Amino acid sequence: MGGAAAPVAAGERDVTVPMAGRATRRREPAGRAIDVCYELGWTDGLPVIPPEASAVEGMLAGRDPLEVVGVVPPLGGVATMEKLAANAVMAGCLPEHFAIVVAAVRAVCAPEFNLAGLQATTHVAAPLVIVSGPVVERVGLNPGYGTFGPGNRGNASIGRALGLVLWNLGGARPGLTDMSTFGQPGKYVFCMAERQEINPWPPHHVRRGFAPGDSVVTVMGCEAPKSIVATNLDVAILKTAAEMMSTLGSSNVHLMGEMLLVLGNQHARTLAAAGWTPESIQRHLFATARRRVAEFREVRTYSEEVWRQNWPGFVTMEDSSTVPVVERPEDIRIVVAGGDAGRFSLCAGGWGAGGRSVAVAVEGEGSGGHGGHGDG
Amino acid sequence: MVELVSPAAEVPDRTGERVPGLPTLEGRRAALLSNGKWNADALLAELAALLQRRHGVAVSFRFTKRRYNHELEPDTREEVLSVADFALVAIGD
Numbered sequence: 001m002g003g004a005a006a007p008v009a010a011g012e013r014d015v016t017v018p019m020a021g022r023a024t025r026r027r028e029p030a031g032r033a034i035d036v037c038y039e040l041g042w043t044d045g046l047p048v049i050p051p052e053a054s055a056v057e058g059m060l061a062g063r064d065p066l067e068v069v070g071v072v073p074p075l076g077g078v079a080t081m082e083k084l085a086a087n088a089v090m091a092g093c094l095p096e097h098f099a100i101v102v103a104a105v106r107a108v109c110a111p112e113f114n115l116a117g118l119q120a121t122t123h124v125a126a127p128l129v130i131v132s133g134p135v136v137e138r139v140g141l142n143p144g145y146g147t148f149g150p151g152n153r154g155n156a157s158i159g160r161a162l163g164l165v166l167w168n169l170g171g172a173r174p175g176l177t178d179m180s181t182f183g184q185p186g187k188y189v190f191c192m193a194e195r196q197e198i199n200p201w202p203p204h205h206v207r208r209g210f211a212p213g214d215s216v217v218t219v220m221g222c223e224a225p226k227s228i229v230a231t232n233l234d235v236a237i238l239k240t241a242a243e244m245m246s247t248l249g250s251s252n253v254h255l256m257g258e259m260l261l262v263l264g265n266q267h268a269r270t271l272a273a274a275g276w277t278p279e280s281i282q283r284h285l286f287a288t289a290r291r292r293v294a295e296f297r298e299v300r301t302y303s304e305e306v307w308r309q310n311w312p313g314f315v316t317m318e319d320s321s322t323v324p325v326v327e328r329p330e331d332i333r334i335v336v337a338g339g340d341a342g343r344f345s346l347c348a349g350g351w352g353a354g355g356r357s358v359a360v361a362v363e364g365e366g367s368g369g370h371g372g373h374g375d376g
Numbered sequence: 377m378v379e380l381v382s383p384a385a386e387v388p389d390r391t392g393e394r395v396p397g398l399p400t401l402e403g404r405r406a407a408l409l410s411n412g413k414w415n416a417d418a419l420l421a422e423l424a425a426l427l428q429r430r431h432g433v434a435v436s437f438r439f440t441k442r443r444y445n446h447e448l449e450p451d452t453r454e455e456v457l458s459v460a461d462f463a464l465v466a467i468g469d
Contacts, residue, residue, distance in 0.1 A: 021386075023381050023382045023383075023386070024381075024382040024386060025379050025380065025381055025382070026379070026380050026382070027377045027378070027379050027380075028377065028378060028380055029377060029378075030377065030378045033378055033380060036380065037380075040382075040384070041384070042382075042383055042384060050378065050380055051380055051381045051382075051383055052378050052379060052380060052381075053379040053380070053381050054379075056381045072385070075385045075387060076385070076387050077384070077385025077386070077387060078385070078386070078387075082381065083382075083383060085381075086381045086382065086383035087383045090383055114445065114446065116447075117445040117446065118445075121445055122469070123445075164383065168383045168384045168385065169383075169384070169385045170385075171385060255443065300414055301414075302412055302413060302414070303412055303413070303414055303417055303440070305412065305440050306412035306413075306440065306442070306444075309412075309440075309442040310442065310443070351445070352443075352445065353443055353445075354443065354445035354446070355445075
Protein backbone atom coordinates (compact mmCIF):
# COMPACT_ATOMS: atom_id res chain seq x y z
CA MET A 1 0.00 0.00 0.00
CA GLY A 2 1.17 3.53 -0.39
CA GLY A 3 0.26 6.94 0.74
CA ALA A 4 1.25 9.39 3.39
CA ALA A 5 0.00 9.32 6.92
CA ALA A 6 -3.39 10.87 7.29
CA PRO A 7 -5.80 11.23 10.19
CA VAL A 8 -8.65 8.77 10.24
CA ALA A 9 -11.48 9.30 12.64
CA ALA A 10 -11.80 6.52 15.17
CA GLY A 11 -14.91 7.52 17.01
CA GLU A 12 -14.33 10.49 19.26
CA ARG A 13 -10.57 10.46 18.91
CA ASP A 14 -8.41 11.11 15.95
CA VAL A 15 -5.51 8.77 15.50
CA THR A 16 -2.91 8.96 12.85
CA VAL A 17 -2.83 5.94 10.63
CA PRO A 18 -1.53 5.39 7.15
CA MET A 19 -3.74 6.48 4.34
CA ALA A 20 -5.87 3.55 3.38
CA GLY A 21 -4.50 2.45 0.02
CA ARG A 22 -5.14 -0.72 -1.92
CA ALA A 23 -4.13 -3.85 -0.07
CA THR A 24 -0.88 -5.53 -0.97
CA ARG A 25 -1.22 -8.29 -3.54
CA ARG A 26 1.04 -11.26 -4.15
CA ARG A 27 1.12 -13.97 -6.77
CA GLU A 28 1.49 -17.52 -5.53
CA PRO A 29 1.17 -21.01 -7.05
CA ALA A 30 -2.43 -22.10 -6.59
CA GLY A 31 -1.43 -25.32 -4.88
CA ARG A 32 0.48 -23.45 -2.20
CA ALA A 33 -2.07 -20.75 -1.43
CA ILE A 34 -3.28 -22.21 1.87
CA ASP A 35 0.27 -22.83 3.03
CA VAL A 36 1.14 -19.24 2.16
CA CYS A 37 -1.75 -18.04 4.33
CA TYR A 38 -0.26 -19.97 7.23
CA GLU A 39 3.28 -18.80 6.51
CA LEU A 40 2.19 -15.17 6.44
CA GLY A 41 0.31 -15.49 9.72
CA TRP A 42 -3.06 -14.76 8.14
CA THR A 43 -4.92 -17.58 9.88
CA ASP A 44 -6.06 -18.16 13.44
CA GLY A 45 -4.88 -21.77 13.24
CA LEU A 46 -7.77 -23.17 11.24
CA PRO A 47 -7.50 -23.44 7.46
CA VAL A 48 -8.81 -20.53 5.42
CA ILE A 49 -10.02 -20.02 1.89
CA PRO A 50 -7.17 -18.15 0.19
CA PRO A 51 -8.28 -14.54 -0.46
CA GLU A 52 -7.96 -14.53 -4.23
CA ALA A 53 -8.43 -11.13 -5.83
CA SER A 54 -11.43 -12.26 -7.89
CA ALA A 55 -13.21 -13.59 -4.80
CA VAL A 56 -12.46 -10.38 -2.87
CA GLU A 57 -13.95 -8.32 -5.70
CA GLY A 58 -17.01 -10.55 -5.67
CA MET A 59 -17.37 -9.99 -1.92
CA LEU A 60 -17.11 -6.23 -2.38
CA ALA A 61 -19.96 -6.31 -4.91
CA GLY A 62 -19.24 -2.80 -6.09
CA ARG A 63 -18.44 -1.21 -2.73
CA ASP A 64 -15.59 1.27 -2.60
CA PRO A 65 -12.56 -0.84 -1.63
CA LEU A 66 -10.95 2.18 0.05
CA GLU A 67 -13.88 3.09 2.29
CA VAL A 68 -12.66 3.03 5.86
CA VAL A 69 -14.96 1.24 8.29
CA GLY A 70 -12.78 1.64 11.35
CA VAL A 71 -9.37 1.27 12.91
CA VAL A 72 -8.83 -2.02 14.71
CA PRO A 73 -6.81 -1.97 17.94
CA PRO A 74 -4.38 -2.72 19.36
CA LEU A 75 -2.32 -2.90 16.15
CA GLY A 76 -4.31 -0.13 14.49
CA GLY A 77 -4.93 -1.83 11.17
CA VAL A 78 -7.21 0.20 8.92
CA ALA A 79 -10.37 -1.74 8.20
CA THR A 80 -11.05 -0.80 4.61
CA MET A 81 -13.82 -2.54 2.76
CA GLU A 82 -11.19 -4.38 0.76
CA LYS A 83 -9.44 -5.68 3.87
CA LEU A 84 -12.74 -6.75 5.36
CA ALA A 85 -13.68 -8.50 2.14
CA ALA A 86 -10.39 -10.40 2.14
CA ASN A 87 -11.03 -11.59 5.68
CA ALA A 88 -14.63 -12.47 4.85
CA VAL A 89 -13.47 -14.56 1.88
CA MET A 90 -10.98 -16.37 4.09
CA ALA A 91 -13.72 -17.12 6.63
CA GLY A 92 -15.99 -18.62 3.99
CA CYS A 93 -18.59 -15.86 3.83
CA LEU A 94 -20.91 -15.51 0.87
CA PRO A 95 -21.41 -12.00 -0.53
CA GLU A 96 -24.83 -11.77 1.15
CA HIS A 97 -23.13 -12.17 4.52
CA PHE A 98 -20.72 -9.31 3.99
CA ALA A 99 -22.97 -6.44 5.10
CA ILE A 100 -23.38 -8.23 8.43
CA VAL A 101 -19.61 -8.53 8.82
CA VAL A 102 -19.22 -4.83 8.02
CA ALA A 103 -21.83 -3.92 10.64
CA ALA A 104 -20.07 -6.09 13.20
CA VAL A 105 -16.76 -4.36 12.50
CA ARG A 106 -18.38 -0.94 12.78
CA ALA A 107 -19.78 -2.03 16.12
CA VAL A 108 -16.50 -3.24 17.62
CA CYS A 109 -14.68 -0.13 16.39
CA ALA A 110 -17.09 2.18 18.21
CA PRO A 111 -15.23 3.81 21.13
CA GLU A 112 -17.75 2.64 23.74
CA PHE A 113 -17.05 -0.98 22.81
CA ASN A 114 -13.44 -0.52 23.99
CA LEU A 115 -11.97 -3.10 21.64
CA ALA A 116 -8.43 -2.18 22.67
CA GLY A 117 -9.25 -3.35 26.16
CA LEU A 118 -11.12 -6.45 25.05
CA GLN A 119 -8.35 -7.55 22.70
CA ALA A 120 -5.69 -7.17 25.37
CA THR A 121 -7.45 -8.24 28.56
CA THR A 122 -6.49 -11.29 30.61
CA HIS A 123 -10.26 -11.92 30.85
CA VAL A 124 -11.87 -14.69 28.84
CA ALA A 125 -14.37 -12.48 26.99
CA ALA A 126 -14.70 -12.43 23.21
CA PRO A 127 -16.97 -10.37 20.95
CA LEU A 128 -20.28 -12.15 20.41
CA VAL A 129 -22.18 -11.23 17.22
CA ILE A 130 -25.96 -11.26 17.66
CA VAL A 131 -27.94 -10.84 14.43
CA SER A 132 -31.60 -9.87 14.60
CA GLY A 133 -34.25 -8.76 12.16
CA PRO A 134 -35.37 -9.86 8.71
CA VAL A 135 -31.82 -10.44 7.45
CA VAL A 136 -31.65 -13.56 9.61
CA GLU A 137 -34.16 -15.35 7.41
CA ARG A 138 -33.18 -13.62 4.19
CA VAL A 139 -29.58 -14.86 4.24
CA GLY A 140 -30.39 -18.16 5.90
CA LEU A 141 -28.80 -17.76 9.30
CA ASN A 142 -29.68 -20.29 11.96
CA PRO A 143 -31.47 -18.86 15.01
CA GLY A 144 -32.80 -22.25 16.12
CA TYR A 145 -31.25 -25.54 17.23
CA GLY A 146 -27.52 -24.96 17.52
CA THR A 147 -27.59 -21.25 16.84
CA PHE A 148 -24.17 -20.99 18.51
CA GLY A 149 -22.99 -23.73 16.18
CA PRO A 150 -22.16 -25.84 14.39
CA GLY A 151 -23.86 -26.42 11.06
CA ASN A 152 -24.72 -23.14 9.38
CA ARG A 153 -22.39 -21.43 6.94
CA GLY A 154 -23.64 -17.92 7.70
CA ASN A 155 -23.38 -18.14 11.50
CA ALA A 156 -20.00 -19.82 11.24
CA SER A 157 -18.42 -17.64 8.59
CA ILE A 158 -19.70 -14.29 9.91
CA GLY A 159 -18.38 -15.08 13.37
CA ARG A 160 -15.09 -16.31 11.95
CA ALA A 161 -14.74 -13.26 9.72
CA LEU A 162 -14.90 -10.96 12.73
CA GLY A 163 -12.36 -13.14 14.51
CA LEU A 164 -10.02 -12.95 11.53
CA VAL A 165 -10.41 -9.16 11.37
CA LEU A 166 -9.36 -8.95 15.01
CA TRP A 167 -6.48 -11.28 14.23
CA ASN A 168 -5.25 -9.71 11.00
CA LEU A 169 -6.11 -6.05 11.43
CA GLY A 170 -6.12 -5.85 15.21
CA GLY A 171 -3.03 -7.97 15.64
CA ALA A 172 -4.48 -10.12 18.43
CA ARG A 173 -1.77 -12.63 19.25
CA PRO A 174 -2.03 -14.86 22.34
CA GLY A 175 0.54 -14.03 24.95
CA LEU A 176 1.81 -11.05 23.03
CA THR A 177 -1.05 -8.62 22.55
CA ASP A 178 -4.03 -10.83 23.44
CA MET A 179 -3.27 -11.60 27.06
CA SER A 180 -6.40 -13.67 27.74
CA THR A 181 -5.22 -16.27 30.21
CA PHE A 182 -7.07 -19.08 28.46
CA GLY A 183 -8.67 -17.59 25.37
CA GLN A 184 -11.97 -19.25 24.54
CA PRO A 185 -13.57 -21.10 21.60
CA GLY A 186 -15.58 -17.97 20.81
CA LYS A 187 -12.40 -16.31 19.59
CA TYR A 188 -12.66 -18.58 16.55
CA VAL A 189 -16.41 -18.21 15.97
CA PHE A 190 -18.96 -16.45 18.20
CA CYS A 191 -22.14 -15.64 16.32
CA MET A 192 -25.82 -16.35 16.89
CA ALA A 193 -29.13 -15.12 15.53
CA GLU A 194 -32.34 -14.13 17.26
CA ARG A 195 -35.35 -16.34 16.51
CA GLN A 196 -38.17 -13.91 16.03
CA GLU A 197 -40.77 -16.43 14.84
CA ILE A 198 -41.12 -17.84 18.36
CA ASN A 199 -40.30 -14.67 20.28
CA PRO A 200 -43.33 -13.60 22.34
CA TRP A 201 -41.93 -10.09 22.66
CA PRO A 202 -40.45 -7.41 20.38
CA PRO A 203 -36.99 -8.40 19.16
CA HIS A 204 -33.81 -7.29 20.86
CA HIS A 205 -33.04 -4.58 18.33
CA VAL A 206 -36.46 -2.97 18.72
CA ARG A 207 -35.93 -2.81 22.46
CA ARG A 208 -32.70 -0.95 21.67
CA GLY A 209 -34.54 1.65 19.63
CA PHE A 210 -34.42 0.30 16.09
CA ALA A 211 -37.43 -0.18 13.85
CA PRO A 212 -39.00 -3.66 13.58
CA GLY A 213 -38.07 -3.87 9.89
CA ASP A 214 -34.42 -3.09 10.56
CA SER A 215 -31.79 -5.75 10.61
CA VAL A 216 -29.23 -5.16 13.30
CA VAL A 217 -25.96 -6.58 14.48
CA THR A 218 -25.27 -6.28 18.18
CA VAL A 219 -21.78 -7.10 19.36
CA MET A 220 -21.11 -7.71 23.03
CA GLY A 221 -17.94 -8.75 24.82
CA CYS A 222 -19.00 -12.00 26.49
CA GLU A 223 -17.77 -14.91 28.49
CA ALA A 224 -18.67 -18.33 27.12
CA PRO A 225 -22.40 -18.98 27.66
CA LYS A 226 -23.46 -20.91 30.75
CA SER A 227 -26.37 -23.32 30.64
CA ILE A 228 -29.48 -22.62 32.70
CA VAL A 229 -31.64 -25.71 33.08
CA ALA A 230 -34.97 -25.00 34.76
CA THR A 231 -38.38 -26.58 34.77
CA ASN A 232 -41.06 -24.67 32.93
CA LEU A 233 -42.39 -22.59 35.78
CA ASP A 234 -41.74 -18.88 35.79
CA VAL A 235 -40.47 -18.80 39.37
CA ALA A 236 -38.11 -21.70 38.66
CA ILE A 237 -36.70 -20.13 35.51
CA LEU A 238 -36.07 -16.79 37.15
CA LYS A 239 -34.63 -18.20 40.37
CA THR A 240 -32.27 -20.47 38.44
CA ALA A 241 -31.23 -17.69 36.09
CA ALA A 242 -30.53 -15.37 39.00
CA GLU A 243 -28.38 -18.05 40.61
CA MET A 244 -26.35 -18.61 37.44
CA MET A 245 -25.89 -14.92 36.78
CA SER A 246 -24.62 -13.95 40.21
CA THR A 247 -21.60 -16.16 40.71
CA LEU A 248 -18.68 -14.54 42.52
CA GLY A 249 -16.35 -15.72 39.77
CA SER A 250 -18.02 -13.47 37.22
CA SER A 251 -16.61 -10.00 36.75
CA ASN A 252 -20.12 -8.60 36.67
CA VAL A 253 -20.80 -8.64 40.39
CA HIS A 254 -17.53 -6.83 41.01
CA LEU A 255 -17.54 -4.27 38.23
CA MET A 256 -21.05 -4.31 36.74
CA GLY A 257 -21.21 -3.96 32.94
CA GLU A 258 -23.77 -5.94 30.96
CA MET A 259 -25.02 -9.50 31.02
CA LEU A 260 -26.61 -11.54 28.26
CA LEU A 261 -29.62 -13.77 28.86
CA VAL A 262 -30.62 -15.99 25.94
CA LEU A 263 -34.05 -17.43 26.63
CA GLY A 264 -34.92 -20.67 24.90
CA ASN A 265 -38.32 -21.19 23.33
CA GLN A 266 -39.83 -23.11 26.24
CA HIS A 267 -38.66 -20.63 28.83
CA ALA A 268 -39.71 -17.60 26.79
CA ARG A 269 -43.17 -19.04 26.21
CA THR A 270 -43.55 -19.98 29.88
CA LEU A 271 -42.55 -16.54 31.08
CA ALA A 272 -44.75 -14.73 28.55
CA ALA A 273 -47.75 -16.90 29.45
CA ALA A 274 -47.27 -15.92 33.09
CA GLY A 275 -47.35 -12.24 32.13
CA TRP A 276 -43.63 -11.48 32.15
CA THR A 277 -42.11 -9.05 29.69
CA PRO A 278 -38.41 -8.45 28.97
CA GLU A 279 -38.60 -5.32 31.08
CA SER A 280 -40.21 -7.02 34.07
CA ILE A 281 -37.72 -9.90 33.78
CA GLN A 282 -34.86 -7.39 33.78
CA ARG A 283 -36.24 -5.66 36.88
CA HIS A 284 -36.80 -8.95 38.67
CA LEU A 285 -33.32 -10.28 37.94
CA PHE A 286 -31.80 -6.94 38.87
CA ALA A 287 -33.45 -7.32 42.27
CA THR A 288 -32.73 -11.02 42.83
CA ALA A 289 -29.42 -11.84 41.10
CA ARG A 290 -27.32 -10.49 43.95
CA ARG A 291 -24.52 -11.27 46.39
CA ARG A 292 -23.95 -9.91 49.86
CA VAL A 293 -21.11 -7.48 50.49
CA ALA A 294 -19.72 -9.81 53.17
CA GLU A 295 -19.03 -12.42 50.47
CA PHE A 296 -16.88 -9.99 48.51
CA ARG A 297 -14.80 -9.32 51.61
CA GLU A 298 -14.09 -13.04 51.82
CA VAL A 299 -12.81 -13.35 48.25
CA ARG A 300 -11.12 -9.91 47.95
CA THR A 301 -11.06 -9.95 44.13
CA TYR A 302 -10.81 -6.16 44.03
CA SER A 303 -10.20 -3.44 46.54
CA GLU A 304 -13.00 -1.80 48.50
CA GLU A 305 -12.25 1.42 46.64
CA VAL A 306 -12.92 -0.24 43.27
CA TRP A 307 -16.13 -1.76 44.54
CA ARG A 308 -17.31 1.59 45.91
CA GLN A 309 -16.55 3.22 42.57
CA ASN A 310 -18.34 0.61 40.48
CA TRP A 311 -21.31 -0.54 42.52
CA PRO A 312 -24.59 1.38 42.37
CA GLY A 313 -25.01 4.03 45.04
CA PHE A 314 -27.64 2.06 46.92
CA VAL A 315 -25.06 -0.56 47.95
CA THR A 316 -24.18 0.65 51.45
CA MET A 317 -20.97 -1.36 51.94
CA GLU A 318 -22.51 -2.94 55.05
CA ASP A 319 -21.88 -6.70 55.16
CA SER A 320 -25.58 -7.39 54.68
CA SER A 321 -26.06 -5.04 51.75
CA THR A 322 -26.62 -6.78 48.41
CA VAL A 323 -24.89 -6.15 45.08
CA PRO A 324 -26.60 -6.64 41.69
CA VAL A 325 -24.88 -8.03 38.60
CA VAL A 326 -25.41 -4.88 36.54
CA GLU A 327 -25.76 -1.22 37.33
CA ARG A 328 -29.27 -0.89 35.89
CA PRO A 329 -31.94 -3.44 34.89
CA GLU A 330 -31.72 -2.74 31.16
CA ASP A 331 -28.08 -3.85 31.16
CA ILE A 332 -29.40 -7.42 31.30
CA ARG A 333 -29.69 -7.97 27.56
CA ILE A 334 -32.44 -10.46 26.66
CA VAL A 335 -32.51 -12.38 23.39
CA VAL A 336 -34.78 -15.27 22.36
CA ALA A 337 -33.23 -18.08 20.34
CA GLY A 338 -32.63 -21.80 20.13
CA GLY A 339 -34.60 -24.93 19.30
CA ASP A 340 -38.01 -25.97 20.51
CA ALA A 341 -36.89 -28.90 22.62
CA GLY A 342 -35.18 -28.51 25.95
CA ARG A 343 -35.96 -26.52 29.07
CA PHE A 344 -32.80 -24.49 28.69
CA SER A 345 -31.66 -20.93 28.54
CA LEU A 346 -28.17 -19.44 28.62
CA CYS A 347 -26.49 -16.56 30.34
CA ALA A 348 -23.14 -14.99 29.62
CA GLY A 349 -21.30 -12.46 31.69
CA GLY A 350 -19.75 -9.43 30.13
CA TRP A 351 -16.24 -8.44 30.94
CA GLY A 352 -16.76 -6.21 33.87
CA ALA A 353 -17.81 -2.87 32.45
CA GLY A 354 -14.76 -2.80 30.26
CA GLY A 355 -16.95 -1.81 27.34
CA ARG A 356 -20.55 -1.56 26.25
CA SER A 357 -22.38 -3.66 23.68
CA VAL A 358 -22.96 -1.78 20.45
CA ALA A 359 -25.76 -2.30 17.94
CA VAL A 360 -25.41 -1.25 14.30
CA ALA A 361 -28.00 -1.50 11.54
CA VAL A 362 -27.07 -3.66 8.56
CA GLU A 363 -26.71 -1.50 5.47
CA GLY A 364 -29.27 -2.15 2.78
CA GLU A 365 -31.64 -3.89 5.18
CA GLY A 366 -34.77 -2.11 6.44
CA SER A 367 -34.22 1.58 7.08
CA GLY A 368 -30.72 0.92 8.22
CA GLY A 369 -27.79 3.15 7.59
CA HIS A 370 -24.85 2.47 9.82
CA GLY A 371 -25.14 5.21 12.37
CA GLY A 372 -27.34 3.62 14.97
CA HIS A 373 -25.80 2.49 18.21
CA GLY A 374 -29.15 1.87 19.79
CA ASP A 375 -29.21 1.52 23.52
CA GLY A 376 -31.87 1.10 26.10
CA MET B 377 -0.68 -18.79 -10.11
CA VAL B 378 -3.29 -16.97 -8.06
CA GLU B 379 -3.31 -13.39 -6.90
CA LEU B 380 -3.91 -13.08 -3.16
CA VAL B 381 -5.13 -9.92 -1.43
CA SER B 382 -3.50 -9.33 1.93
CA PRO B 383 -6.05 -9.36 4.75
CA ALA B 384 -3.48 -8.10 7.24
CA ALA B 385 -2.84 -4.69 8.74
CA GLU B 386 -0.56 -2.42 6.85
CA VAL B 387 0.72 0.07 9.36
CA PRO B 388 4.00 1.93 9.49
CA ASP B 389 6.80 0.85 11.75
CA ARG B 390 6.24 2.64 14.96
CA THR B 391 9.16 4.55 16.29
CA GLY B 392 9.18 6.19 19.65
CA GLU B 393 11.67 7.91 21.85
CA ARG B 394 12.09 7.17 25.50
CA VAL B 395 11.54 10.06 27.85
CA PRO B 396 14.89 10.93 29.43
CA GLY B 397 15.25 9.49 32.89
CA LEU B 398 15.31 11.72 35.93
CA PRO B 399 18.90 12.61 36.88
CA THR B 400 18.13 11.79 40.48
CA LEU B 401 15.22 10.59 42.60
CA GLU B 402 16.32 12.61 45.60
CA GLY B 403 13.45 14.72 46.88
CA ARG B 404 11.24 14.06 43.88
CA ARG B 405 7.45 13.81 43.89
CA ALA B 406 5.83 10.54 42.88
CA ALA B 407 2.35 9.78 41.58
CA LEU B 408 1.00 6.33 42.42
CA LEU B 409 -1.35 4.92 39.79
CA SER B 410 -3.15 1.70 40.63
CA ASN B 411 -5.45 -0.41 38.51
CA GLY B 412 -7.38 -1.24 41.67
CA LYS B 413 -6.42 -4.84 42.15
CA TRP B 414 -5.21 -5.90 45.57
CA ASN B 415 -1.66 -6.74 44.59
CA ALA B 416 -1.25 -3.51 42.67
CA ASP B 417 -2.08 -1.54 45.78
CA ALA B 418 0.29 -3.66 47.87
CA LEU B 419 3.11 -3.28 45.36
CA LEU B 420 2.67 0.48 45.17
CA ALA B 421 2.64 0.84 48.94
CA GLU B 422 5.89 -1.12 49.26
CA LEU B 423 7.58 0.82 46.47
CA ALA B 424 6.49 4.17 47.86
CA ALA B 425 7.86 3.27 51.28
CA LEU B 426 11.14 2.10 49.78
CA LEU B 427 11.58 5.24 47.69
CA GLN B 428 10.76 7.47 50.63
CA ARG B 429 13.28 5.67 52.81
CA ARG B 430 16.10 5.59 50.30
CA HIS B 431 15.58 8.80 48.33
CA GLY B 432 13.21 10.99 50.26
CA VAL B 433 10.56 10.66 47.56
CA ALA B 434 7.23 12.15 48.55
CA VAL B 435 3.95 10.79 47.25
CA SER B 436 2.15 13.77 45.79
CA PHE B 437 -0.71 12.01 44.04
CA ARG B 438 -2.58 8.74 44.44
CA PHE B 439 -5.07 7.49 41.94
CA THR B 440 -6.98 4.24 41.52
CA LYS B 441 -8.61 3.63 38.17
CA ARG B 442 -12.32 3.09 38.42
CA ARG B 443 -12.08 0.47 35.74
CA TYR B 444 -8.81 -1.27 35.24
CA ASN B 445 -9.52 -2.00 31.59
CA HIS B 446 -10.04 1.60 30.55
CA GLU B 447 -7.38 4.08 29.57
CA LEU B 448 -6.35 6.70 32.08
CA GLU B 449 -8.55 9.73 31.55
CA PRO B 450 -6.74 12.71 29.96
CA ASP B 451 -7.65 14.97 32.90
CA THR B 452 -5.98 12.60 35.32
CA ARG B 453 -2.90 12.39 33.13
CA GLU B 454 -2.67 16.17 33.10
CA GLU B 455 -3.03 16.28 36.86
CA VAL B 456 -0.22 13.78 37.27
CA LEU B 457 2.00 15.89 35.06
CA SER B 458 1.29 19.00 37.08
CA VAL B 459 1.87 17.63 40.58
CA ALA B 460 4.43 14.85 40.19
CA ASP B 461 7.91 14.37 38.74
CA PHE B 462 7.32 10.74 37.92
CA ALA B 463 4.63 8.10 38.15
CA LEU B 464 4.63 4.53 39.37
CA VAL B 465 2.10 2.32 37.65
CA ALA B 466 1.08 -1.03 39.06
CA ILE B 467 -1.22 -3.53 37.40
CA GLY B 468 -0.77 -6.45 39.76
CA ASP B 469 -3.50 -9.08 39.63
